[in-house]
Structure formats: C-alpha cells, structure tokens
Amino acid sequence: MHHKELLCIAADRNLAAAYAHAHALREWKVRTVHTLHDASRALRTDGYLVGLLVGLDEAEHAELDSFLSQNWKQQWIGLLRPAALDSARCRQLVGDHLYAFHTDPVDPVNLGYALGHAFGVATLREAAQPAAEPAATAMIGGSAAIRRLRTQIARVAQADAPVFVWGESGSGKELAARAIHAQSQRADGPFVPVNCGALAPALIQSELFGHVRGAFTGAASDKPGLIEAAGGGTLFLDEVAELPKDQQANLLRFLQEKTIYRVGSTRSIAVDVRVIAASHVDLQRAVQQGLFREDLYYRLNVLPLTVPALRERCADVPLLAEHFFRTYAADKPPGLKGFSSAAIQALRQHDWPGNVRELINRTRRAMVLAEGRRITPGDLGLAHASGPPGGVGLGESRIEAERAAVMAGLERAGNNISRAARELGVSRMTLYRLLDKHGIHVK
Numbered sequence: 001m002h003h004k005e006l007l008c009i010a011a012d013r014n015l016a017a018a019y020a021h022a023h024a025l026r027e028w029k030v031r032t033v034h035t036l037h038d039a040s041r042a043l044r045t046d047g048y049l050v051g052l053l054v055g056l057d058e059a060e061h062a063e064l065d066s067f068l069s070q071n072w073k074q075q076w077i078g079l080l081r082p083a084a085l086d087s088a089r090c091r092q093l094v095g096d097h098l099y100a101f102h103t104d105p106v107d108p109v110n111l112g113y114a115l116g117h118a119f120g121v122a123t124l125r126e127a128a129q130p131a132a133e134p135a136a137t138a139m140i141g142g143s144a145a146i147r148r149l150r151t152q153i154a155r156v157a158q159a160d161a162p163v164f165v166w167g168e169s170g171s172g173k174e175l176a177a178r179a180i181h182a183q184s185q186r187a188d189g190p191f192v193p194v195n196c197g198a199l200a201p202a203l204i205q206s207e208l209f210g211h212v213r214g215a216f217t218g219a220a221s222d223k224p225g226l227i228e229a230a231g232g233g234t235l236f237l238d239e240v241a242e243l244p245k246d247q248q249a250n251l252l253r254f255l256q257e258k259t260i261y262r263v264g265s266t267r268s269i270a271v272d273v274r275v276i277a278a279s280h281v282d283l284q285r286a287v288q289q290g291l292f293r294e295d296l297y298y299r300l301n302v303l304p305l306t307v308p309a310l311r312e313r314c315a316d317v318p319l320l321a322e323h324f325f326r327t328y329a330a331d332k333p334p335g336l337k338g339f340s341s342a343a344i345q346a347l348r349q350h351d352w353p354g355n356v357r358e359l360i361n362r363t364r365r366a367m368v369l370a371e372g373r374r375i376t377p378g379d380l381g382l383a384h385a386s387g388p389p390g391g392v393g394l395g396e397s398r399i400e401a402e403r404a405a406v407m408a409g410l411e412r413a414g415n416n417i418s419r420a421a422r423e424l425g426v427s428r429m430t431l432y433r434l435l436d437k438h439g440i441h442v443k
C-alpha cells in the first residue's frame with residue numbers, strides 16, 4: 001500500500017506513541033518528533049505536506065507562531081485538550097495557522113478524513129505553485145496578509161494588463177513587482193526598474209524614451225531609453241506620482257499606442273512592454289489635486305495591488321528579522337548567535353514607519369554593533385533607557401524620537417539627502433516631508 005507521509009510533533013512521548021499506532025494513521029508513514037527544532041530539521045530534509053500537532057497548547061505560543069508562519073506550505077492539524085480553546089492566544093494560533101483541529105477524545109474516523117483532505121489540499125496547492133520561487137523574488141512571511149498578497153501576485157502574473165502597486169515606503173512594492181514579472185510569461189525578458197522620483201526632470205524624457213544623435217548638446221550617439229530596454233519584459237515605474245505633468249502625457253501616449261519616439265526623432269518604434277507602476281502616495285488624491293492626470297491614473301490602475309505595511313503583519317517581523325540575520329551573516333562577529341527574546345519582543349512592538357527596509361537596516365546595524373551572544377533591543381536602537389519623562393505623552397515622545405532619528409541620520413550622511421534617506425530606510429520624498437514636518441533646514 002502507498003503510504004502518505006506525515007510529520008507528527010508531540011512534546012509528550014507517551015501521547016506520541018499512542019498516536020503513532022492509532023487506527024486513523026494506518027495509511028500514513030508517520031515520523032514523530034518531540035521539539036519544534038527537530039520538526040524544522042525534518043521539514044528541511046523531507047518535504048512533508050501534512051503535519052499533526054499533538055497537544056499544541058503545551059508549547060510556547062510565540063515559538064509555535066513563528067514556526068507555523070515559517071512552515072505555511074504544510075497543512076497542519078491540531079489535536080487539543082478541550083480546555084486549550086479557553087485561551088485567546090491558542091484560539092488565535094488555531095485560526096491563523098491550522099487546517100483543522102480535533103479535541104479529545106478524538107474520533108479516529110474523522111481524524112482520518114481530515115488528514116486525507118489536508119493531504120489533498122496540500123497536493124493541489126503544491127501543483128499550483130510555480131516550480132520554485134526564485135530566491136531574489138521570494139516574499140518571506142506567513143501572516144494572512146502576506147499569504148493573500150502572494151495569491152494576488154500569482155493571479156495578476158497570469159494577465160498582461162498594467163498593474164498598480166500601492167504601499168508605504170520600504171514595504172516591498174518593488175519585490176512584489178519583481179515577483180509578478182518572475183511568475184509571468186515575460187519572465188525570460190528583462191525587468192527594468194525606474195525610480196521616477198530620482199530622475200532629473202531635464203533628463204527624464206531621454207532616459208525613458210531614448211534619444212538620437214544630435215538631439216541635444218552632448219547626445220553624441222543614438223541611445224535607446226529604459227522603455228525600449230524593457231522590450232519583451234516588464235517596466236517598473238516606482239514613485240510614478242513624481243513624474244512631471246509633461247512626462248505623464250508622454251507616458252500616456254506610450255501606453256495607448258505601444259510605440260515611442262526617441263527624443264529628436266520622428267520615427268516611431270513599437271515596444272512590447274508590460275508596465276507595473278507603484279507609489280506610496282494616494283494617487284487618487286493626487287488626481288483630485290490636479291497633480292496627476294486622471295486618464296493616466298486609469299490606464300495604470302487596471303490591476304490594483306496593495307502591499308500591507310509591516311505593522312499590519314507583526315507576525316512576520318521575527319521571521320523577516322531572522323531571514324535578514326542569515327542573509328547578512330558574513331557581517332557578524334562569529335560569536336553572535338541570534339536575537340534575544342527581549343529583542344524579538346521589541347521588534348514585535350515597534351511601529352515600523354520605514355517598513356521592511358527599516359527592519360533590514362536595524363538588523364544589519366545590530367549585527368555589527370552587538371557585543372554579546374544575542375542581539376539586544378539596544379543593539380537594534382529600540383531600547384528606551386527610561387520611560388517618557390513625567391507629563392510627556394506617548395505621541396510627543398514619538399515625535400521627539402522621530403526628530404532625533406532624522407537629525408542623526410542627516411549627520412551620519414553628511415547632510416546628503418539621498419544617503420540620509422537610505423540610512424533611515426525611507427524614500428527621499430518621505431525624508432523631505434519629515435524635514436518639513438520638523439522644521440529642519442539642511443545646509
């Protein structure tokens with residue numbers, strides 16, 4: 001008989017032994033482990049699709065939450081004591097991560113059915129996944145919000161219409177655009193990212209559309225623009241709201257006619273490009289304020305996608321932090337083993353105005369600065385030496401902290417705006433807004 005493979009995690013060895021021989025599991029080849037650490041190892045080496053969590057209420061909830069977020073591709077079934085569901089944390093875990101749960105006394109027939117269904121769903125899901133998500137576009141996270149985003153990306157990738165990605169600065173808009181491209185029929189073509197906010201206004205047109213020799217002083221030879229460079233692939237227009245009005249008209253013409261004119265030329269060139277645009281400002285508001293063309297807005301916004309802010313998916317924060325810890329492991333002292341639990345707690349509680357980019361910056365800085373074996377909240381710049389002084393509310397302390405962070409960032413970057421923005425993990429536009437908000441003048 002063909003055995004389906006099942007990973008059973010049970011802290012209690014007696015319970016584990018009882019279940020390993022249970023009637024409901026007779027069609028399964030069961031491997032039992034007693035710790036989440038061993039379970040992670042088993043999942044890395046053997047591709048289990050279904051897992052059974054016996055007595056999950058006994059485990060440390062935060063650890064289990066992180067484990068299940070990380071292993072979201074498996075379908076998990078929980079066997080619980082009825083009293084376990086009295087705990088709100090436990091109910092949350094069950095709701096967030098489990099395919100099904102059974103309470104004692106477990107009916108073996110029902111459990112057998114549930115396992116069979118879970119296996120069926122997991123197999124279907126696996127077949128529907130693109131063979132392997134390339135590491136460069138892999139979106140880390142197991143929260144419901146990021147899972148929803150992954151599904152939307154997979155759907156949008158199958159179409160060829162323009163996509164508009166909205167999300168706060170540093171939340172992962174470019175990564176989402178890269179993932180769409182990588183899963184689309186254009187995956188073998190180029191992905192060309194353009195930061196519309198970073199192009200000098202005088203050069204935007206020739207950068208985007210190219211130019212011919214002699215079109216302007218310094219145009220010594222014909223040069224294709226970024227739109228042509230994206231031919232057969234995807235053009236990613238980041239911070240599209242920053243495009244000046246005259247360039248918005250040119251872009252609209254290109255989207256309508258699928259042809260371009262290089263600067264200084266009257267010959268039209270047909271270009272096959274899919275456009276993905278992104279912005280962290282509310283484009284609809286920009287339209288109402290007359291800053292962005294309405295017709296272009298509708299052309300770009302055919303398939304809208306929202307990347308959730310990091311604070312809306314706190315469950316992903318420890319997972320992402322550990323991912324970046326591994327990514328930048330070459331920068332760390334050999335004795336540094338990871339995050340302390342106080343650091344994980346601080347990461348979970350932080351507001352993340354700079355989103356994932358801020359998390360990367362804080363993690364990298366902590367990895368260089370940490371003196372102990374584990375990263376502390378202080379290494380992450382998240383410790384507050386003392387509570388807010390008497391009479392000062394949280395709002396005010398936050399504003400003060402924000403001002404101090406901006407000042408420090410500017411100082412480190414020698415007052416260079418682009419460098420300071422990178423350092424602080426925000427876009428240049430956001431930094432300008434912060435300077436304005438705090439009345440900081442940069443010399």
Ligand SMILES: Nc1ncnc2c1ncn2[C@@H]1O[C@H](COP(=O)(O)OP(=O)(O)OP(=O)(O)O)[C@@H](O)[C@H]1O
Pocket residue numbers: 138139140141167168169170171172173174175176238280320356357360426427
């Ligand atoms: N879910 C994720 N998993 C792994 N890495 C991520 C994730 N989300 C974002 N990142 C990383 O965070 C960084 C910032 O992401 P990205 O550049 O896509 O953000 P953005 O929203 O386009 O930023 P901006 O608005 O400043 O252009 C990148 O290094 C990206 O690879």
